[in-house]
Amino acid sequence: xxxxxxxxxFGIIGNSPLLNRAIDVAMQVANTDLSVLVLGESxxxxxxxPKIIHELSARKHNSYVAINCGAIPEGTIDSExxxxxxxxxxxxxxxxxxxxxxxxxxxxxxxxxxxxxxxTQVRLLRVLETGEFLKVGSSKAQKTNVRVVAxxxxxxxxxxxxxxxxxxxxxxxxxxxxxxxxxxxRPEDIELLFRKFSADISEKYRIPPxxxxxxxxxxxxxxxxxxxxxxxxxxxxxxTIVEKDRTLTAEALKRxxxxxxxxxxxxxxxxxxxxxxxxxxxxxxxLFDMQKDIHQLKQAVxxxxxNRTESLEPEPYTILPSEPQMPPxxxxxxxxxxxxxxxIINEPxxxxxxxxxxxxxxxxxxxxxxxxxxxxxxxASAELGISExxxxxxxxxxxxxxxxxx
Numbered sequence: 001x002x003x004x005x006x007x008x009x010f011g012i013i014g015n016s017p018l019l020n021r022a023i024d025v026a027m028q029v030a031n032t033d034l035s036v037l038v039l040g041e042s043x044x045x046x047x048x049x050p051k052i053i054h055e056l057s058a059r060k061h062n063s064y065v066a067i068n069c070g071a072i073p074e075g076t077i078d079s080e081x082x083x084x085x086x087x088x089x090x091x092x093x094x095x096x097x098x099x100x101x102x103x104x105x106x107x108x109x110x111x112x113x114x115x116x117x118x119x120t121q122v123r124l125l126r127v128l129e130t131g132e133f134l135k136v137g138s139s140k141a142q143k144t145n146v147r148v149v150a151x152x153x154x155x156x157x158x159x160x161x162x163x164x165x166x167x168x169x170x171x172x173x174x175x176x177x178x179x180x181x182x183x184x185x186r187p188e189d190i191e192l193l194f195r196k197f198s199a200d201i202s203e204k205y206r207i208p209p210x211x212x213x214x215x216x217x218x219x220x221x222x223x224x225x226x227x228x229x230x231x232x233x234x235x236x237x238x239x240t241i242v243e244k245d246r247t248l249t250a251e252a253l254k255r256x257x258x259x260x261x262x263x264x265x266x267x268x269x270x271x272x273x274x275x276x277x278x279x280x281x282x283x284x285x286x287l288f289d290m291q292k293d294i295h296q297l298k299q300a301v302x303x304x305x306x307n308r309t310e311s312l313e314p315e316p317y318t319i320l321p322s323e324p325q326m327p328p329x330x331x332x333x334x335x336x337x338x339x340x341x342x343x344i345i346n347e348p349x350x351x352x353x354x355x356x357x358x359x360x361x362x363x364x365x366x367x368x369x370x371x372x373x374x375x376x377x378x379x380a381s382a383e384l385g386i387s388e389x390x391x392x393x394x395x396x397x398x399x400x401x402x403x404x405x406x
Contacts, residue, residue, distance in 0.1 A: 001027070001056070009055075010048050013196050016186030022049065022178050029176045030056035035128060037113075037173045038151040040180030042385075043230035049178050050109035050149035059147055063106035065099050070112035070387035077120055079136045088137020100133055100144045113150040113173065114159055115389050121166045124148075128172040148173065183225040183232060190221055193229060197236035208246045210239070215250035223257060363398040366391065375403035 003023050006012070012023070029036060030053045038046045047066070054064045072080050079089075083098030099108060110116075116124065127133050128148060132141040150173045159165035183190060191212075202209045212220070225231055239248065239256045369380035381391040395402060 003027070006052060010052060012045070012048055013193050014186060014189035015192070016181060016189050018179075018181035018185055019189070022180050023052065025176070025178050026052045027056060029053065031058065032176075033147055034175040035147075035173050036149045036176045036178060037156075038149065038178045038180060039156075040151075040153060041182045041228055042153045043228035044180045044182055045229050046151040046153075046180050047109070047111065049180065050107065050151070053149055054107040054109075054147070057107070057147065059106050063103045064109070065103040065106065066109040066111065067099055068111045070115035070389050074117050074389065077117065078123060081120065082123060082133045082135055084136035085138045088135075092137070095135075098133075098135065100127060100146055101142065103146050104144050105146075107147040107149060110148065110150045112152060112387065114152040114154045114156055114165055115387055118164070118166065121169050125166065125169045125172060128169075183228045187221055190225070190232065191217060193232055194220055194236045197233045198240045201237045201240045205241070207240070210243070211247045213247060213249050216248045216253045219250045219253050219257075359398075362394070363400065366394055366398070367400055370395075370400065370402055377402070 001009075003020050006023055006027065007014075012019070026036075026049045036050070036053060038049050040046050050066070051064070054060060067080070069077070078084075079092075079096065079098065081098050081100055083096050083101055084092050086092060086095045123133060127144065127146070131143055131145060133144060134141055156165055156170055156174075160167045160170060183193075194212075198210050227234075235256050239253065243252055245252065365384065366380070369383045370377070372383065373379040377388055377391050377395075381388045384391070394400070
C-alpha cells in the first residue's frame with residue numbers, strides 16, 4: 001500500500017513533503033512492536049497516525065483503544081488505565097478492567113501523555129518494560145501485550161528539565177518519533193483543505209459551493225492558523241453556511257477570523273510558536289522584549305529631560321545560565337518626540353519597571369480568565385490554551401480563589 005492509498009483510506013488531505021514523510025514513517029513502523037511518540041501542535045491531526053499504525057499491523061483484528069490522558073481526573077486515572085479491585089477505594093463496589101487489560105493484544109493510543117501524573121508514569125514505565133501492571137488495590141501482577149502509541153503537543157524535553165516527566169519513560173515511548181507538521185509548515189495544503197471542507201459542507205446541506213477571490217485566497221494563505229487544520233475546518237464550515245454571497249471576499253473571510261489582528265496574548269503564542277520554541281521560551285522572549293522597551297522609555301525620558309548625551313540604546317540584560325537562550329527579537333524603534341510650547345523641566349523622572357516575574361504574570365492571566373468565565377475552569381483553560389488538569393494544578397499552586405458557579 002502506497003502513501004496515496006493511505007490518504008484515501010484515512011481521509012488525509014495534503015501533498016506536503018513533510019506530511020508524506022510522517023505517513024511514510026507510520027507505514028514503516030506499523031509491522032513492529034516498537035513504541036511510537038507522535039509530536040505536533042494541537043489540531044494538526046496526530047490522531048490519524050496511531051490508526052494507520054494499528055490498521056497496517058498484525059494487531060489490526062484486535063482492540064484499538066484511544067484515551068485522552070489530559071481529560072481524566074488525576075484521582076481516577078490509575079483506575080481507568082489499569083483497573084481496580086472491589087473495595088480498593090470509595091465507590092469501588094465491584095472489580096473493573098482498565099484500558100490496558102481491555103486492549104490486550106491490540107493497540108492503545110495515549111493522547112496528551114505529558115499530562116500524566118508522575119505516579120502514573122511509573123506504572124506506565126513498568127508496562128512498557130515488563131508487560132506487567134497492577135490493578136489499584138491488588139498485589140497480583142497481570143500480563144498484557146499492548147502496543148503503545150503516545151502523542152503530545154508540548155516540549156517533552158522541557159517537561160523533563162522541570163521534573164514533570166520521567167526521562168526513562170520518555171526514552172521508552174520515543175523508540176520511534178513521528179513529527180506531524182503544522183499548517184504553517186505545509187502552506188501548499190491550506191487552499192486544498194479549505195476547498196475540501198467547504199465542498200463537503202455544501203454537499204451535505206445542498207448549498208452552492210464557495211468561490212474564492214484572489215484577495216481572499218491570499219488572506220487564507222497568510223493567516224497563521226494557530227489552531228491548525230481543526231481551526232481551518234471550523235472556519236471553512238462556518239463561512240460556507242453563513243455567507244449568502246457565494247463569492248468569498250477578503251472582507252468576508254476576515255469576519256470569520258476575529259483574532260487576525262488582536263490576538264497577541266503571550267499565553268496564546270505557544271500555539272503559534274516558531275519551530276522548536278516552546279510556550280515557556282516564547283514567554284521569556286516576550287518578557288525580555290518588554291524589558292528592553294522599558295529601558296528605551298527610561299532613556300527617552302532622560303533625553304527629553306535635557307540629558308542629550310545619553311544613548312537611546314537599551315541597557316544590556318543578563319540571561320541566567322538556567323534560562324533558555326532566546327533568539328534575537330526585533331527591536332522596536334524609538335521615535336523622537338517633539339513637545340512644542342512646553343517648558344522642559346530638568347528633573348529626574350522615576351520610571352517604575354513592572355514586575356516581570358513569570359509566575360506572577362501566569363497567576364494574573366489565570367485569574368483574569370477565571371473571572372471572565374465566572375469560575376468555569378473548562379472555558380478558562382480553553383481560553384488560555386492549556387488543559388483542565390493544568391489549570392486545576394495552577395489554581396492549587398497559586399492558591400487562587402475561584403468564583404462558585406451557579
